[in-house]
Amino acid sequence: MAAISKRLGALSVFSLLAGWAGGARAEMALNFPEPAAGVAQEIYDIHMLTSAIATVLLVIILVVVGYSLYFHRKSRGYQADQHFHETWFGQWSWVIVPVLVLGIDLTIADSAQKTLEKVWEVPKNVDLMDVKVIGHQWWWEYEYLDHSVEIDGKPKAVRVESRYLPEDQAGEETAGYLRAVDNPLVLPVGKKVRFLHTSADVLHAFWVPELAVKKDAIPGYVTETWVDLTREGRFSGQCAELCGTWHSRMPIEVEVVSQERFKSWMEEQKQTMLVAAAEASLDKDWTREELMEKGRGNYNTRCASCHQINGEGLPPAFPALTGSAIVMGPLQAHLDIVLNGKPGTAMTPWNTLTDLELASIITYERNAWKNNTGDLVQPRDIKAAR
Amino acid sequence: MSTATIDLAHDHDHEHHGPPKGLKRWLFSTNHKDIGSMYLIFALTMLFAGGVSAMAIRLELFLPGLQLLDPDLYNNLVTNHALIMIFGAVMPAAAGLANWMIPLMIGAPDMALPRLNNLSFWILPAAATMLILSFIVPFFPGGGTQINTGWTIYPPLSVQVGMSMDFLIFALHMLGISSVLASINIIVTIFNMRAPDMKLTQMPIFVWTWLVTAFLLILVIPVLAGGVTMLLFDRHFGTSFFNAAGGGDPVLFQHLFWFFGHPEVYILILPSLGVLASVVPTFSRKPLFGYSSLVGAMIAIMIIGMVVWAHHQYTIGMSLGAVSYFMIGTIIISIPVGLMIFNYMATMWRGAMTFETPMLFAVGILLMFSFGGLTGIMLAVVPADMQYHDSMFVVAHFHYVLMPGAIFGLFAGVFYWLPKWTGHMYDEKLAKIFFWVNVISFNVTFFPQHFIGLAGMPRRIVDYHVMFTEFNVLSSIGAMVFGLSHLLFLYIIIKTVRGGKQAENKVWEGAKGLEWELSSPPPFHSWTTPPKLAAS
Numbered sequence: 001m002a003a004i005s006k007r008l009g010a011l012s013v014f015s016l017l018a019g020w021a022g023g024a025r026a027e028m029a030l031n032f033p034e035p036a037a038g039v040a041q042e043i044y045d046i047h048m049l050t051s052a053i054a055t056v057l058l059v060i061i062l063v064v065v066g067y068s069l070y071f072h073r074k075s076r077g078y079q080a081d082q083h084f085h086e087t088w089f090g091q092w093s094w095v096i097v098p099v100l101v102l103g104i105d106l107t108i109a110d111s112a113q114k115t116l117e118k119v120w121e122v123p124k125n126v127d128l129m130d131v132k133v134i135g136h137q138w139w140w141e142y143e144y145l146d147h148s149v150e151i152d153g154k155p156k157a158v159r160v161e162s163r164y165l166p167e168d169q170a171g172e173e174t175a176g177y178l179r180a181v182d183n184p185l186v187l188p189v190g191k192k193v194r195f196l197h198t199s200a201d202v203l204h205a206f207w208v209p210e211l212a213v214k215k216d217a218i219p220g221y222v223t224e225t226w227v228d229l230t231r232e233g234r235f236s237g238q239c240a241e242l243c244g245t246w247h248s249r250m251p252i253e254v255e256v257v258s259q260e261r262f263k264s265w266m267e268e269q270k271q272t273m274l275v276a277a278a279e280a281s282l283d284k285d286w287t288r289e290e291l292m293e294k295g296r297g298n299y300n301t302r303c304a305s306c307h308q309i310n311g312e313g314l315p316p317a318f319p320a321l322t323g324s325a326i327v328m329g330p331l332q333a334h335l336d337i338v339l340n341g342k343p344g345t346a347m348t349p350w351n352t353l354t355d356l357e358l359a360s361i362i363t364y365e366r367n368a369w370k371n372n373t374g375d376l377v378q379p380r381d382i383k384a385a386r
Numbered sequence: 387m388s389t390a391t392i393d394l395a396h397d398h399d400h401e402h403h404g405p406p407k408g409l410k411r412w413l414f415s416t417n418h419k420d421i422g423s424m425y426l427i428f429a430l431t432m433l434f435a436g437g438v439s440a441m442a443i444r445l446e447l448f449l450p451g452l453q454l455l456d457p458d459l460y461n462n463l464v465t466n467h468a469l470i471m472i473f474g475a476v477m478p479a480a481a482g483l484a485n486w487m488i489p490l491m492i493g494a495p496d497m498a499l500p501r502l503n504n505l506s507f508w509i510l511p512a513a514a515t516m517l518i519l520s521f522i523v524p525f526f527p528g529g530g531t532q533i534n535t536g537w538t539i540y541p542p543l544s545v546q547v548g549m550s551m552d553f554l555i556f557a558l559h560m561l562g563i564s565s566v567l568a569s570i571n572i573i574v575t576i577f578n579m580r581a582p583d584m585k586l587t588q589m590p591i592f593v594w595t596w597l598v599t600a601f602l603l604i605l606v607i608p609v610l611a612g613g614v615t616m617l618l619f620d621r622h623f624g625t626s627f628f629n630a631a632g633g634g635d636p637v638l639f640q641h642l643f644w645f646f647g648h649p650e651v652y653i654l655i656l657p658s659l660g661v662l663a664s665v666v667p668t669f670s671r672k673p674l675f676g677y678s679s680l681v682g683a684m685i686a687i688m689i690i691g692m693v694v695w696a697h698h699q700y701t702i703g704m705s706l707g708a709v710s711y712f713m714i715g716t717i718i719i720s721i722p723v724g725l726m727i728f729n730y731m732a733t734m735w736r737g738a739m740t741f742e743t744p745m746l747f748a749v750g751i752l753l754m755f756s757f758g759g760l761t762g763i764m765l766a767v768v769p770a771d772m773q774y775h776d777s778m779f780v781v782a783h784f785h786y787v788l789m790p791g792a793i794f795g796l797f798a799g800v801f802y803w804l805p806k807w808t809g810h811m812y813d814e815k816l817a818k819i820f821f822w823v824n825v826i827s828f829n830v831t832f833f834p835q836h837f838i839g840l841a842g843m844p845r846r847i848v849d850y851h852v853m854f855t856e857f858n859v860l861s862s863i864g865a866m867v868f869g870l871s872h873l874l875f876l877y878i879i880i881k882t883v884r885g886g887k888q889a890e891n892k893v894w895e896g897a898k899g900l901e902w903e904l905s906s907p908p909p910f911h912s913w914t915t916p917p918k919l920a921a922s
Contacts, residue, residue: 029841029853032773047770054760061756065731069749072670074738080672081736093732094679094725101724105717105763112717112767113710119769120706177450178851197703202543203636205701205776209842212773216701218637219542220630223703225772236851240776240844241701242536244543245457248847316524316548317458317531344545344621 033209036235036256037227039119040212046115050108057104119213122226128194131185132157135197135204135217135239137346138246138305139163142185145196149270151277158269160185163301164249179236182301184253187229188262194226201348202244208237208254216241232256244346245317246305280356280379288363288376295364298357303365306346311369317346322369331375334362335385351386355379405910413508416500417910418485421507423807425482426800428510430876432474433793435518437869439467444831444865447858450850460848461534466521468537469554472654473561474514476788479796480657481506481568484596486807487799488572490901490908491590493581493917498574506567513560520553536846538647539614541628541639545621552621555614562607569600576600581900581916588919590899591680595660598684599653605692606646606653613642637702644695652691654788655755656684658795659726662748664899665798666730669745670737671896676729683722683729690719700771709768716766720759727756742894743817747798750825751790758786761836776846779839785832797824797875804879805893809907810886816878823871830864 035041072078084090122128132143140162148155162181170180187193197206199217206225207214210233213225239250257265300309306318313320321327326334338358341349350358359379366373405411405420415421443463446455455463485503489496497503523529530548533539544551576597580589589597617639619625626632628639667674674680694715696704704712730752739745761783765771774780805811834857839845843854850858889906900919904912 030837031840033842043769043773046767047764047773050764050767050770054764058757058760061727061731062753065734065749065752068731068734068737069739072735072737072739074671074740078736078738080670080738082672084732084736085673085675090675090732093728094676094682097725097728098721101721102718105720108763108767109714109717112713112769115769116710116713117706119772120709176852178849202546203540207776207842207844209773214701214772214775215703218630218702220636221703237842238844238847242461242534242538242540242543242846244534244546245461247461248457248849316529346546 032212033235035212036210036231036233037212037229039227040210041230042115042119043212046112049111053104053108122194122224123192126192128192128226129188130194130196131187132196132198133185133206133217135199135201135206135243135250136348137201137244138239138250140185140206140239140250140252141200144266147266147270149273149277151273152281156273156277158266158273160269161301162253164246164251164305178249179238179251179253181251181253184234184255186255186257186262186265188259189229189232189256190259192226192228194224197223197225201346203241204239204243204250205241206237206252207240208235208252210235211237211254214240229256232258245314249305276354280354283380285378286356286359288367291360291363291376292367294356295360295362296368298353298361299364299368302350302353303361311365311371321365322371324371327365327371328373331362331366331377331381332385334366335377335382338362339382339385355382355386358382414504416496416504418489418497418500418503419807419908419910419912421497421503422482422485422487424507425478425485425510428507428514429475429479429482429796430879432470432478432514433872434876436467436470436475437872439463439470441865441869443467444862444869446848447850448862449859450852450855452849455848457848458532458534461536461846462521462524462532464846465533465535465537465539469517469557472537472650473558474517476654476792476796477561477565478510480596480599480654480792481565483592483657483661483796483799483803484568484572487803487901488575488593488596489579490806490904490912491593491899492576492579492584493900493913494575494579495911495913497571498579499571502567502571506564506571509560509564509567513557513564516553516557516560520550520557523550523553524548538640538643539617540643541617541620541636544617545629552618555618558614559611562611565603566607569603572596572600573604581913581919583919587678587681590660591663591674591677592657592660594681595656595663595684598688599656602649602653602656602688602691606649609642610646613639613646616642637699640699640702641696644698645692648695648698649688649691651784651787652687655791655795656687658751658792658799659684661795661799661802662730662751664897665744665748665802666733668802668894668897669742669748670734670739672733672737674729675732675735676725679725680729683725686722687719687726690715690722694719697766697771700768701775713766713768717763720763723759727752727759740895742801742814743812743821744798744802746818746821747794747801750821751794751798754786754790754794754825754829758783758788758791762787774839776844777839778835778843778845781845782832782835782839785835789828789832794825800879802894803901804882805889806901806904806906806908808883808886809889809905810882810884811889811893812878812882812886816874816881820871820874820878823867823874827864827868827871831861831868832864834858834861834864 032044032047035044130145132145134141142160144158147158160183162183165180165182167177197215197217198221199219204217205214211227213227215223215225233256235254237252239247307313307321311321326337339349339351341347356379359377359382362377366375412424446460520533524532530550533547533550533554535544576593616627620627620629626634628634628636630636663674694712696712697716700709765774765783801812801817838854838857843850891905892902893906900917
């Protein structure tokens with residue numbers, strides 16, 4: 001809340017009334033942010049064109065109505081013209097007005113269509129970097145389809161999970177209140193990127209105003225958008241399609257970096273994935289301390305937004321795990337709901353996590369808070385249950 | 387009970403039938419004026435219910451952070467505000483005006499189907515009870531989760547919601563039945579009950595707008611009913627209409643919903659624009675400009691309005707051809723809408739205007755509805771909509787369309803005909819104060835929302851980034867004044883009903899039309915013999 005109170009300090013009623021004077025003014029945005037992609041620039045331009053046309057038309061209406069309101073009033077002794085509708089203008093206005101409006105419409109539609117053709121469809125036969133953007137309740141998953149590492153003899157796309165960071169965990173470097181994420185989507189400048197949008201549960205929409213393109217993430221569909229990134233920077237956006245309780249906490253952060261930095265960042269990601277995979281495939285018995293330590297981290301990242309850090313949940317939508325019949329009951333049922341989810345609720349299948357991650361989470365859930373079942377779940381138990 | 391049955395053939399016009407006494411007068415009413423009054427009172431009640439939820443929304447959005455509402459309650463209120471305003475306030479209010487005015491304006495003794503009229507009204511309180519239950523059921527033990535989907539109730543999210551969604555689905559069915567029955571009644575009345583020498587092309591424009599609206603309702607309400615029924619089946623009976631995992635299509639629901647939802651916008655605004663056709667000539671003291679082009683324009687709106695629905699869903703990933711079609715179709719609607727606005731402006735032009743409250747609202751509509759229409763053209767442009775879609779810009783746009791376009795038109799109609807209904811003049815001074823407070827605070831509320839939308843604030847979020855703070859503060863302050871200003875409206879109406887200067891038969895100097903030939907208030911049974919149209 002620090003940012004809010006800072007903001008409120010700068011915000012006095014006087015500055016509000018006195019035309020947004022002072023420091024608040026510099027940060028206040030009235031229009032699209034500066035585009036960071038060629039397609040966003042196109043969209044910005046068509047927006048400015050239609051805004052200008054709309055403004056001119058509004059001014060014309062205001063002037064005509066204003067003139068009439070001022071001059072054609074009874075209090076000025078103006079005599080109503082009872083035959084105005086019988087003049088040539090009255091007779092033909094039903095043709096003149098539609099033709100004029102049609103002219104304006106065609107002007108707008110013509111420019112709009114040209115822009116549309118440039119931005120709507122992903123260009124063919126050009127070098128594109130594919131990024132799959134998967135919406136989840138309430139986090140984003142990015143898969144770099146062109147970059148993969150080999151795990152267990154199979155190629156696995158580099159993937160990033162991106163989640164909302166509460167303000168007390170967000171550092172100074174981040175985008176601030178409601179905008180900070182743990183892992184941004186990193187993209188190289190100067191590259192054409194194709195986003196493939198889909199969803200794991202309900203509708204979401206990927207929206208970063210600097211990139212302008214917005215598309216719904218729909219379960220069962222893959223929709224696409226593309227951008228040609230023109231400048232480096234960190235750009236914030238958020239989910240734009242109502243997706244349930246924490247819709248307002250689904251920030252997106254895109255970090256556009258130089259090609260070299262992107263390469264080194266990608267290498268780091270691959271190394272991290274390989275290390276994690278190697279650790280996960282160790283055929284060893286993990287100790288309670290190890291599992292609880294890993295489990296706390298994994299649980300707090302992945303599960304706590306619904307079931308809460310303290311495991312109390314937010315009933316009735318998100319049941320409590322403390323003292324829950326499933327968590328305290330037979331292991332099999334617990335494994336089943338985590339692996340396969342619960343249809344018709346926000347509980348999605350978590351079978352994309354590694355055996356080690358799942359083992360640690362389930363061990364943690366069965367032993368944290370007051371759930372002292374004493375159960376210890378090993379990765380091989382998960383493997384058997386899959 | 388003999389008064390409860392309308393005998394069209396009876397000729398005892400020397401015998402005065404007063405209204406029955408007590409509760410029976412209202413419960414069993416078949417009188418178009420009584421039913422019209424009940425519609426209007428019902429709509430006013432719902433206007434306040436929807437208004438309270440809107441004010442709660444704006445209070446939460448006053449500052450960033452979660453202060454007042456938890457996210458699910460916020461989303462619940464967002465849903466509740468829209469549904470109550472659309473189905474509870476605007477549609478019944480327009481039906482109330484239709485009930486009161488259509489028989490008076492066309493010289494009919496009553497609506498053609500008086501008992502159906504009674505039914506279509508009395509379904510409403512039941513439906514409203516279901517609707518309100520759908521918002522409060524989750525607060526009872528075992529009531530499931532709140533409706534957090536918005537009024538669009540898109541699956542799969544709406545499949546996740548608890549039993550409150552089922553209440554909502556049934557409420558929508560009943561509201562739909564009520565509207566369809568009322569529409570049938572209006573169509574039959576207009577086609578069969580006009581004064582003998584009144585041709586269709588001589589009907590007041592208000593009657594025309596309701597004729598078009600009634601057809602629209604009959605065409606699109608069943609599609610909504612079908613859509614929500616499929617949703618009900620997906621929720622409870624194992625079907626997969628909208629479930630991709632079962633071979634269904636989540637986008638199908640959006641098409642069904644907006645096939646209803648877009649014409650619904652015209653259903654909401656057309657009757658109000660029809661009111662303008664009575665108000666503007668009266669206070670300009672000159673004939674309506676462009677009668678036939680107004681009729682043509684509204685028929686064009688009806689037809690084109692039914693084939694452009696997908697501009698509400700540009701972001702679902704349609705092909706280039708499909709979005710081009712929907713874009714151009716949507717932009718083309720500006721032609722008939724522009725023509726309607728133009729005709730009202732031309733009616734004012736070279737008139738001898740005075741500015742009583744109905745006229746003030748009419749001028750307000752012309753300017754602000756035009757502005758909403760212009761932002762509508764901006765939104766129709768697909769590439770730009772990729773940025774605007776689901777932002778606060780959209781919220782600002784449709785409030786500029788629906789507040790002036792629908793509700794200000796109803797206010798204009800209420801002030802215009804209130805002296806006729808009650809027999810008393812309303813307090814002009816208070817009404818003008820209401821107009822100015824209402825219109826200024828409306829603009830303070832919604833104008834800033836255009837900017838925060840352009841700057842990147844999505845709609846339907848309970849909490850927002852600090853960069854949007856200033857305009858949200860302003861918007862919320864405006865919303866509080868705007869919401870409270872309606873108490874003044876209520877006060878003016880109660881004051882007028884209870885007394886005031888006796889209204890003449892022809893309340894307004896420049897008024898024309900059959901309704902002004904009756905006494906104020908009109909007798910319980912009006913036009914027992916069909917009127918002759920004046921030679922003019």
